[in-house]
Amino acid sequence: MNTPVKEDRTAGDRLTRYPKHIREDWFGRVYVYLCVALMVVTIFSIVWFIASKGLNPFVSGAIGIPDLLLGHVWKPEGEPPLFGALPFLAGSASVSFIAAAIAAPFGFCAAVFMTQIAPKLGRTVLQPAIELLAGIPSVVYGFVGLSVIVPFLRDNFPGQGFGILAGAIVLSIMILPTVTSIATDALSTLPAGLREGSFALGATRWQTIYRLILPTTLPSLLTGIVLGISRAFGEALAVQMVIGNAPHVPRSLLESAATLTSIITLEMGNTVGGSLHNNVLWSLALILLLMTFLFVFIVRMLERRAKR
């Protein structure tokens, strides 16, 4: 019997007091626990730092929460300065929802194509294409939006081309991969017998899709859409490049507007740290942060329903 590790080795050299395998397991455990702890610390400090900055304007009494959320005039340099964030909330919400409304049918159709109509072609061509779309950097989307979509809208519709519609179109392409991949997952995990059963009853493919497949996968499809909205809501540069950045509540889709992210991007670098203007920008960042939690919560709810 070989006993390469002697348990009764005399103490003295502190490192060899414990057998190698025990030291190894300690090291491993400490290492992975540290990595995880660091992640947890990070997320708490993100919340802590942004919240403490972002709550400052309210705590100091400079403005009230309703002033920020419901005020529709943004005049930080005015006399008195006005910080109404409604234009940005409206802008962020409308670009994200319109983008999702465009991306959802596209994503669903792409998923149906990949799972029900031409799986082979879908896997070899469409799937990689959509993954590539996901890999294209947002500034590149912004650049293309600025040099293709904005001029196109300007030439064919009233207005300058910049606005909610331009932002929503750019975002819809950006979130298409998210929506599509979740829809594809949902469709491909359908029980095989479901489809065959429906065909056997004489239903056409389309009837099967919209009477059977669409209702059963709806919670998962919604998950994809919410994830898409979440991504669109937080996207900064691509939107900022095409939306026009006028801080008022837009009355049409073709009018210049602004979002939470675009105003932060533009003004954060141009304000003095500690000033009220700067602090209110942090409040906007806090809203973005809270929205993320809300989206994660909704996604979790939907996933729970999809599992049932």
Added chain:
Amino acid sequence: MGEKAFFTKDLSVYYGEKQAIKKISMDFPSREVIALIGPSGCGKSTFLRSLNRMNDVIPGARVEGQIWIDGRDINDPATDVVLLRQKIGMVWQKPNPFHKSIYENIAFGPRYHGIRDKKKLDEIVESSLRKTALWDEVKDRLHRSALALSGGQQQRLCIARSVAVQPSILLMDEPASALDPVSTAKVEELIAELKREYCIVIVTHNMYQAARVSDKTAFFLMGDLVEYDTTQKIFTNPSHRSTDDYISGRFG
């Protein structure tokens, strides 16, 4: 019958609420082959896996009772499971060589256990491969990938890998069920050869294999040990009706 290699006392295994093994006490003599047989789901593999605490890997599995090896209960929380496993080799149904060279597959264990000397390692590799009758087949390609070997060769390599760390017990979980008849025969010859040095516990669903290779046979049914006796007795004159039914094929 010679000395005891190890024994279990009231060993039970639970998966969640379900009791897969029900209070089994068994003695395992050294230098003999003990076959565990029974219909699938009877707990024979679970029992085997609890002998080197491999069930620790499975979430929700819980083991009660004792397993005594070398005067220690391996289920005792104070037992160092890593040291324990050096004494117990294991072979699986599907050959699972590491994705390394043939040489590395065998040298990996001994090197980890403190043998750094290259010459010594070479010797261990050679003797392990000779014991498993692989040496002549692979000696010219020791540093090629083990995955290039045939299934039967891979399985014998896995046996050689276990043997290289000098265990006293070998656990085999249906070691031949994924192999062709020729490879199966080779593995069975090997078992007959290896029992000179080791206590071998083999799970098999093939009753002829049990009859061919083992000295003692244990029949499991629904987590119970129904009968444990010499292979001769089990296959010619079993004491229990259900054993008889099973070995004569009158069983579902």
Added chain:
Amino acid sequence: MKAKLADRIATGAIIAIAGLIMAILAGLIAYLLFRGLSHVSWHFLTSPPQSFKKGGGIGPQLFNSLYLLVLTMMITIPLGIGAGIYMSEYAKANRVTDFIRLVVEVLSSFPSIVIGLFGLLVFVNLFQMKYSLAAGALALTVFNLPLMVRITEQALRGVPREQKEAGLALGLSKWKTIWSVMLPMAFPAIMTGTILASGRVFGEAAALLFTAGMTTPKLDFTNWNPTDPQSPLNPFRPAETLAVHIWKINSEGRAPDAPEIAAGASAVLIIIVLLFNLGARTLGRAIYRKFTATK
């Protein structure tokens, strides 16, 4: 008959939409290459940008992007693999694990601009790193870590259980089994995922505006002393990356050839990202083939 007609129309529409998506991608890439490549030259790739004159390049930005990617990965990979190992091998099915899963999910859902702002508060101001490569790399680490954790966890879960058991049964410690048996087997999947993640990091801009900054000091590419403020290797100098540069010239470019520079820089960026994608894909396929052909 009506149902049949509806079926045909719907099928046609779905195929048309699939085709349209392909067309959008093809058009996008063709447009970028067509408009941008004519402006890309050796001079463009290596010379510094000009503020008010024609003929500026993207040399320092390109270098900054690559260097920042390396710095980021040097921090992210060990952390991500460690946390990924935890998720796959150490986490028990309990509330703590559920909580950590939630942390990873939330962390990956944060908008990159928020992570950039966090970087501004903590790395740039609190740790007094100023606008620097180091602050940028840390922000990108926060941005990339959840993805890296997921990649590692999935790769480790893909390793057959028998391999792990074989390691343990030989009397290896748990850590040794993970490190020397499981990780090498998971390596191809981790590698492929990491390359894809690199593409994402390479194109990221929003997290960098307020961490790595929007300027680059005059660099002396003959000076390789990492502590010298003029050295390109100094991790504590500000660094505008290629993606940030594209954004900046589009929103406030003053050079007369700004649109061409933006187009050229976008083409370069997209080519590099495509290379990352293609690289990951071919590597994944090659390794898959190697493992299946020898079996």
